[in-house]
Amino acid sequence: MLSMSNVSPSPGTPMAASPLTRACLEIDEYAAGLGWDKPARLFALVDTARLKKQEPRLASQLGLDTDDAGKSSLTPIEQDTVPSGTPLDKFLGTIAWPDAVVGCALTVERLMLPPSAEASVPEGLSDKQLSKWVAGHPERQEVRITVAVLRDGSRESAVRLREKDSSTEVLTGGGLVPGLAEALAATFA
Template sequence: MTTEISPELKSLRDATLDIERHVATGGWDAPIRLFALVRAQAALAANPELANELPADVHAESIADPHLLFSVEQEDLPQTASLDELLGHIVWPEEVDGAAISVERIVLPPSAESDIPDDDEAALSYLQNHPERQDVRMVVAALRIGATWSVIRMRSHDSDADVLSGENLVEGLTAAIKATFE
């Protein structure tokens, strides 16, 4: 059974997949990357000169699709001690319709999590050397209106065809990126 998704969610899904493919071209062991999402049609109406900066296909598609999003990577992110602290510093102007973040993490099966040491250095060593560890890249996006999409790529299945994609696959990160609009 195929479920229809709204035009807004389809656009968010497509933008999130595009961001993940873009980030994947840089390989693994990458820093956190943050992107603003903007509706192309509205941005071009407000700033026609933007047409010279956008890829031709984005400009052409935006004529027919008012929901089409383009991403703008946010460079020179502030140095913070944690992801929560970084996102706590982010304030988006009204022209930004959504945001996406790319984060890499090590995940373990639930059975191994109870053995993680309390000491930070020992915990990191435990994670990095665990035989069942999985390296994942998560790209999580949210629109100001509340719609969300997530894409997960595993290093062990590093192919565009093998990414996991869906609404709210990473609950904590989804809530954190949504909170940047509150």
């Protein structure tokens, strides 16, 4: 059975223009409330109006039968835990979504380097060696990345630095994490 969690924005979450951006920021805020050093989390995105109509009991369980003012037209529903130790690309390759799911999102923590440090990355490192090298780099940044995609190809990302852990400091954009967006979009192929 899927673990379902309605993700609602906190009072500090800025209003976003598109439903996908709002859903992405709601998931980021939900993950922020859980704290850092957490495993990756996968979410199905469903059309809120369709969910209310087709599954009123579930919609009520998720708190969607209350006032809709300011709510997203997409409802994120958390899925079972991403298996630890399984490479993300292999895990995502096993997913197939039912027609009722209009999109999906993933939130994951990673270490990143600023563009100024990328030139110093040694060539020829394996993935494991590169991860170790980045983890030891003095300019590394811990980030939480949330990427959301829709079946129609729309994409959105939210990136939160651990050192600036505030909903007002989240960077958003559709092209921030293109590789992960491609991997999520492939779950609808």
